[in-house]
Amino acid sequence: MMKTKKSNILDIFKNRRNKQSKKEEKQKHGSFMSYRSSSNIQSEKALAKSEVHLNHAQQIASIGSWEYNIIEDKITCSENFYDIFGIEKTDDFSMNTPFSVVHPDDYDSTFQVVSDACNMGVDYATEFRIFHGKTKELRYISVQAESVMKDEKPYQLIGVVKDDTPYKLLENELQNTINNLKYVYDHLNVGIWMREYMEGEIVFASKGMEEILEYPIQKLYDEPDYWKNMVLPEDRKELQDSYQLLQSGQSIENRFRLKSGNGKEKWLYEHTIPWMDDNSEIKYLFGMVADISAEVEMREKLDYLAKFDELTNFPNQKSLFEKLNTLCKKEQPFAVLYLDLDRFHIINDSLGYHIGDDLLINIAKRLQAVVQDNGYIARMSSDDFVLILEKYPNNAHVFQLAEQLIRHINQAITINDFELKITASIGISFYPEDGDNKLSLIENAHSALFRAKRQGKNNYRLYSSHQDISSYKKYILEKDMRKAIVNEDFEIYYQPQVNKEGIIYGAEALLRWNHKEWGLVSPGEFIPLAEENHLINRIGDWVIRKVCAQLRDWKDKDLTIRPIAINLSPIRFMKTDLVAYVKRQLDLFDVPAKYLEFEITEGSLLKEEKTVISNIEKLRNLGVKIAIDDFGTGYSSLKYLRYFQVDTIKIDQAFIKDVNDGSNVNSAIVSSVLHLAREMGIKAVAEGVEEYEQFEFLKQKECDIIQGYLFSKPVPVNQLEKMMWAGYLKPSKVKQLKEREEERRRFYRLEFLFNVLGKMTITEVSNRQVNLGVTPILINNISIGGMKILSSLNLPVNTAIKFRFSFTLMNEYFELEGNLVWKEEAKGNTYFYGIEFNLDIRNEDRLAPIINKMSAFRNMNHEIPGTEVVQEDPFTYLQKHLF
Numbered sequence: 001m002m003k004t005k006k007s008n009i010l011d012i013f014k015n016r017r018n019k020q021s022k023k024e025e026k027q028k029h030g031s032f033m034s035y036r037s038s039s040n041i042q043s044e045k046a047l048a049k050s051e052v053h054l055n056h057a058q059q060i061a062s063i064g065s066w067e068y069n070i071i072e073d074k075i076t077c078s079e080n081f082y083d084i085f086g087i088e089k090t091d092d093f094s095m096n097t098p099f100s101v102v103h104p105d106d107y108d109s110t111f112q113v114v115s116d117a118c119n120m121g122v123d124y125a126t127e128f129r130i131f132h133g134k135t136k137e138l139r140y141i142s143v144q145a146e147s148v149m150k151d152e153k154p155y156q157l158i159g160v161v162k163d164d165t166p167y168k169l170l171e172n173e174l175q176n177t178i179n180n181l182k183y184v185y186d187h188l189n190v191g192i193w194m195r196e197y198m199e200g201e202i203v204f205a206s207k208g209m210e211e212i213l214e215y216p217i218q219k220l221y222d223e224p225d226y227w228k229n230m231v232l233p234e235d236r237k238e239l240q241d242s243y244q245l246l247q248s249g250q251s252i253e254n255r256f257r258l259k260s261g262n263g264k265e266k267w268l269y270e271h272t273i274p275w276m277d278d279n280s281e282i283k284y285l286f287g288m289v290a291d292i293s294a295e296v297e298m299r300e301k302l303d304y305l306a307k308f309d310e311l312t313n314f315p316n317q318k319s320l321f322e323k324l325n326t327l328c329k330k331e332q333p334f335a336v337l338y339l340d341l342d343r344f345h346i347i348n349d350s351l352g353y354h355i356g357d358d359l360l361i362n363i364a365k366r367l368q369a370v371v372q373d374n375g376y377i378a379r380m381s382s383d384d385f386v387l388i389l390e391k392y393p394n395n396a397h398v399f400q401l402a403e404q405l406i407r408h409i410n411q412a413i414t415i416n417d418f419e420l421k422i423t424a425s426i427g428i429s430f431y432p433e434d435g436d437n438k439l440s441l442i443e444n445a446h447s448a449l450f451r452a453k454r455q456g457k458n459n460y461r462l463y464s465s466h467q468d469i470s471s472y473k474k475y476i477l478e479k480d481m482r483k484a485i486v487n488e489d490f491e492i493y494y495q496p497q498v499n500k501e502g503i504i505y506g507a508e509a510l511l512r513w514n515h516k517e518w519g520l521v522s523p524g525e526f527i528p529l530a531e532e533n534h535l536i537n538r539i540g541d542w543v544i545r546k547v548c549a550q551l552r553d554w555k556d557k558d559l560t561i562r563p564i565a566i567n568l569s570p571i572r573f574m575k576t577d578l579v580a581y582v583k584r585q586l587d588l589f590d591v592p593a594k595y596l597e598f599e600i601t602e603g604s605l606l607k608e609e610k611t612v613i614s615n616i617e618k619l620r621n622l623g624v625k626i627a628i629d630d631f632g633t634g635y636s637s638l639k640y641l642r643y644f645q646v647d648t649i650k651i652d653q654a655f656i657k658d659v660n661d662g663s664n665v666n667s668a669i670v671s672s673v674l675h676l677a678r679e680m681g682i683k684a685v686a687e688g689v690e691e692y693e694q695f696e697f698l699k700q701k702e703c704d705i706i707q708g709y710l711f712s713k714p715v716p717v718n719q720l721e722k723m724m725w726a727g728y729l730k731p732s733k734v735k736q737l738k739e740r741e742e743e744r745r746r747f748y749r750l751e752f753l754f755n756v757l758g759k760m761t762i763t764e765v766s767n768r769q770v771n772l773g774v775t776p777i778l779i780n781n782i783s784i785g786g787m788k789i790l791s792s793l794n795l796p797v798n799t800a801i802k803f804r805f806s807f808t809l810m811n812e813y814f815e816l817e818g819n820l821v822w823k824e825e826a827k828g829n830t831y832f833y834g835i836e837f838n839l840d841i842r843n844e845d846r847l848a849p850i851i852n853k854m855s856a857f858r859n860m861n862h863e864i865p866g867t868e869v870v871q872e873d874p875f876t877y878l879q880k881h882l883f
Contacts, residue, residue, distance in 0.1 A: 068095060068157040070118050084141070084163045086133030103129035103138070114157075121147040121154035127164070140168035167306070174298060191289035193220075197246075197274070197282040200224050212268065212291045215261030230258040232265070246274045246282065255292065267296040309379040311357055312364035320378035320386055324438035327390065328431065335398045337387040338427040338445035339367075339405065342457040344383035351418060358415045359422065366408045370401070386442070395430070402426045402460040403880070410458065423458035425449055434463045454528075459880065469762055469775045469793055473518060478529045484513060485538055492546055493714035494564070497685060497707045500699040502729050506563035506597075508707065509547050510714045511539070517765055519796030524829075527569070536569045544568075545585050547596070550717060552589035559724055565597040565648075567629060573600055574611045579618040586622075593623030597648065601629050613644065620645055627685070631673065641680060649677055653688020653708075660693045667697065674701050695731055747783040750851050753858065754869040755779060755790065758807035763817070766800045778874045779807060784848055786818065786836040792878040794831060797823045805835065809850045811866030816843060830875050 064081030068074070073094045082089055085098050095114070102110055106128035113126045125144040132139050145159025191209035195202050202224045210217040213227050220227065231239060235256040242252045251273040259265055269292045275284040307319045315323070327334050341363065348356040360383065367377055367385060376388040387405075392398055409424040427449030435441040444463040451471065452461040484490060491514055494507040513521040530536040547564050554561050572578055586593055598619065600612070616626055627648035628641075641649070651673055658666045670686075677684040686698050689708030698706060711729045723729060755778035762772050780788040787805075795801070797820045806815045822834040839847070857864045870877050 064161045066159055066161065068159075070155050070157065081161060084139075084161055085130060086135060088133075098130075101130045101133050103131065105129075117145060117147050117157055118154055121149050123147055138165075140164045170302060174295075174302070177295070177298075193287045193289070195224060195285050195287075197285055203284065209289060212266070212289055213258075213260055214264070227258070230260070232257045232259065243272075246272065246285065249274055249276060249280075249282070255296075266291055267293045311360060312379050314364060314385070315376070315378040317378065317380055320380065320388075321438050323376060323378070323388060324441060327388070328437055328441075331432070332390070334431050335389040335392065335395075336429045336431070336441045336445045337389070337398070337402060337405075337460075338380070338429075338442065338449045339385045339387065339424050340426075340449055340453070341383040341409070342423045342425055342453070344422065347420065347422070355415055355418060355420075359413060359420060362413050362415070363409060363422075366411075367405065370404050370408050375401075386445070398428060398430075399460070402428060406458060406460065425452040425457050426460035427452055427463065428460060429463040469760065469772060469795075472762065472770065472772050473793070474525075474529060476517065477513075477515065477521065477526050480515065481526065481530060481535055484515075485535065485542065488542070489514060490539070490542065491716070492543065492550070493716060494720040495707060495714040496712045496720065496723055496729060497565075497705045498711055498729050499705060500703065502711070502731065504562060504724060504727055504729060505705050506565065507720060508565040508567070508599075508714075509543060510567075511543060512714075515796075517796070517798075517800055519798065522794065525794065531569065531571060537572050537575065540566075540569050540572045541581060544582060544596075548585040548589040548591050551591045551595055554721075554724075555591070557721075559721065560727070561591075561595050562724065563595050563597050563625065565599055565627060567599045570601055573598075573615055576611070576615075578615050579622065582619065582624060583622060594625065597625035597627055599627045599629040599650065616644060616646075620647075630687075641676070641682070646682060648683045648685055649673070650685045650687050650707075656686050656688050656694055656698075656708075657690070659697050660691070670698075671701050674698075674703055677704075678702070692731055747785040748851070748855075749781050749783040750855055750858070751781045752779065752869070754871050755874050756782075756807060756809070757868045757870050758789070758805055760789070760791065760806075761804050762801055763804050764802035774806070776878065777805070778870055778878065780832070782809075782851065784837070784839070784844060784851070786821070786834065789833050789835060790826060790830055790874055790878065791833060792830050794829075795820060795823070795833065797821065797833075803835075809847075809867050810853060810864065812846065812850055814843065814847065816847075827875060830878055 064078050064084050066075055066077035066081050069076075075093050075095060075097070077093075085101055087097055087101065090097070099107070099111070110126060110128040113124050116122055117124050123144075123146045125142070127140065127142045130139050130141055131137070140163070141161060142164045143159055143161050145157045147154045148156040148158060150156070189208060190206075191212045192204070192206040193202060193209060194204040202220050205217055205220045207217065209220060209227075213220075213230070228239075235258075239254055239256050242254055245252050251271065254270045254272075255267065256270070257265055257267055269290045270287060272285055272287045274282045275286060277283045305316075307316060308314065309316045324336075344356065344359075347359060364377075364379070364385075367387070371377055371387060374389070374391075376390075378386045378388075380386050389398055389401065392401075405426065406424055409422065411421075413420045413422070427445045427447065429435060429441050429445040429448060431441055434444045448461045448463040452459050455461065455470070491512045493510045493512050495510055496507050497505045499505050511523050511527075513526055515521050527536065527539075530539050543566055547566060551561055551564065582593075582596070585591075586596070600616075620626060625647040626645070627650055628644075628646050629650050630652040631649040651670060655666050655670050655673075659670055660667070674684050683704045685705040685707055686694075686703050687707050689695055689698065689706050689710045692710065694708075695706060695710055710731045712723065715723075758777045758779050759774035760777045761774045762770055764770065775791070775793060778790040780790060782788075789805075801820075803818055803820065804815060805818055806813070808814070817838040818835045819838070820833050821836045824832040826832055854864050854867070
């Protein structure tokens with residue numbers, strides 16, 4: 001019958017304070033995860049903010065955390081705590097609640113441990129059994145707690161709880177195995193011997209001795225001490241010392257190693273019992289010898305598995321946390337790199353877990369080859385690894401290692417004739433800047449890893465206690481998105497599509513968001529956020545409705561209607577109501593279905609073929625055209641042409657941009673795709689055509705439709721209508737580059753030979769102060785009035801956002817306020833900006849002589865000292881070092 005304590009736990013503690021335990025607490029062996037809680041009491045507000053991160057970390061560590069207010073007899077605990085005990089969450093959750101499921105045999109000892117902690121303020125670690133509140137199963141629990149003192153009295157316990165049942169079951173199973181083996185040994189499946197005490201002659205030796213020692217049993221009779229000489233030298237002294245106890249009549253037990261007759265090293269267990277005569281003198285010794293090599297091997301394996309990962313032989317999560325605890329106590333700087341393999345689950349799901357395991361083994365070898373003896377590597381979970389670097393000259397060394405790890409992992413691996421390519425993302429945190437305990441360091445490194453994955457994968461990011469500009473922008477866009485849908489703040493731009501004669505064939509509808517603070521936001525920035533927040537279908541349906549309405553408007557204006565392509569989210573193609581919605585809009589606006597074309601990516605075809613096939617067939621039966629977008633970038637492009645009925649393929653701009661690079665590879669690919677499309681009666685559209693030479697090549701290869709900046713960038717509907725009235729567009733053979741008026745500064749402008757590295761942050765948005773982290777920039781030139789920079793961020797040029805720029809020139813550190821006054825799109829999703837400084841007299845007097853000194857160095861073709869420059873390709877650098 002389970003004991004129930006109804007009275008307040010404090011009263012019970014007081015009544016039991018002076019009572020002595022009648023039982024000696026049995027020492028138990030096991031492994032449990034320890035959690036070193038912060039002794040500082042956090043405010044409820046801060047605790048609420050960190051709750052999500054804490055719960056996530058506890059799920060990773062498979063633990064539950066709790067806090068017990070001694071005065072109020074109230075427990076506050078994590079979700080995992082309830083799951084471990086199998087108890088319901090209630091408002092009056094006291095210490096009695098978890099005690100209600102404690103095993104009766106463990107109740108008193110556990111109660112005494114907790115009572116001592118509450119009364120005397122001692123820390124404790126204990127183990128006990130429970131009957132799970134829901135399943136009633138017997139579970140083994142370990143708890144570690146720290147007492148928090150106030151006014152020299154204990155007032156709070158903070159701790160963690162872990163379900164050790166799997167390990168205990170293994171331990172019990174091992175013990176049962178040993179007991180069974182002993183039973184078998186007692187039935188002569190062991191070595192039994194008897195010898196005279198004084199003379200040492202063997203009186204009897206069983207057949208089991210021969211099997212264990214692996215030499216003829218007669219040798220025991222001829223040379224009684226021979227088998228003792230087989231004991232390994234390092235075990236002999238301890239064995240001989242124990243034999244001295246026999247003189248007092250004690251029986252002894254020994255475990256030792258010996259080398260058998262066949263040269264095999266074995267672990268033996270020997271139990272020796274002295275037999276005394278009536279004069280209390282030892283007459284004989286009886287002994288039992290068993291080969292316990294398997295038992296020892298199992299124990300060693302269990303001990304190993306408690307600390308190491310069986311697949312990779314790296315330390316496991318438990319060892320990692322112990323390592324972090326040790327390093328934090330040393331109070332010496334170190335770095336934590338949290339590495340995750342991108343899309344590893346696809347390999348497991350498609351090729352099987354055996355391939356996945358082999359891949360992990362290969363990845364582990366690559367990690368070890370890069371890190372060698374310079375760091376500590378642990379396997380955190382399935383495809384997560386954590387690296388610790390203790391000694392490094394500077395943070396740049398850590399970043400270089402992260403880049404090296406990413407490069408090595410990205411190399412192709414062949415497993416069972418499968419050539420696999422996998423990428424990795426890494427999050428980095430530093431002690432003590434980003435955390436002073438294991439949990440915060442792991443959490444923050446994981447947070448940085450999450451940002452690396454959100455920003456394209458196959459890269460690394462640093463943890464920052466404040467958001468950088470990119471993260472802040474995403475946060476604002478995500479926050480304002482629902483309101484933008486309701487207010488219809490989105491706008492559809494159209495990029496014309498022409499045939500090889502320049503006659504307008506149609507256009508692609510491209511969504512833009514004219515944000516009040518961030519200006520015109522491209523789909524690449526807000527569509528992923530819409531998908532994450534389950535708003536993408538609402539936005540996609542809005543675009544379909546608006547395009548149908550626009551087609552009707554053109555029809556009413558007697559303007560020739562041309563097909564409009566809509567890039568529909570893969571998620572929308574997987575919804576069964578898609579066809580019905582499209583039909584309603586076509587009927588509502590009385591628009592023929594043939595003027596609608598839906599673009600679908602290859603990736604969405606791969607994800608859920610049945611649903612997608614059904615929707616494609618129904619849409620085509622309705623008269624809607626179907627196009628495969630970014631053709632050639634997916635897994636099985638040709639397969640889709642065979643199995644999916646499509647009207648158009650759009651050749652990805654990745655192939656178009658290098659079609660004239662002289663390598664013949666891209667030109668051959670594009671030519672083949674165009675020929676294939678022609679043979680299959682499918683229309684081909686070339687995307688991203690920006691150069692006249694590309695257009696000439698495509699025209700020569702008889703490409704059906706051309707789309708790109710060479711003819712027009714995406715434009716608002718009123719501009720498209722003017723183009724449609726004309727019906728024809730001319731390509732621009734030469735791109736005119738005009739010198740910006742903003743660049744003609746009244747101050748002398750110093751052009752750098754190599755870009756100077758700087759940082760940028762936002763200080764104010766719409767008269768609202770913000771506190772953000774920094775984002776790297778590259779400085780092209782500088783003057784007293786301002787500078788020209790290159791950034792990977794798409795920022796608005798307006799006065800609502802105030803910036804602060806920091807950089808070091810000739811060992812002089814500058815932190816200057818400024819505004820963006822012009823913007824120009826570069827390449828690779830990067831942008832040039834003109835910056836106007838808001839200088840005070842002090843900074844102007846500091847900056848002017850520095851610029852003059854740097855000019856002198858440059859005129860002499862000397863390197864500018866004390867200035868960090870970037871000599872690699874600036875566009876590549878910004879993509880790699882986006883914080």
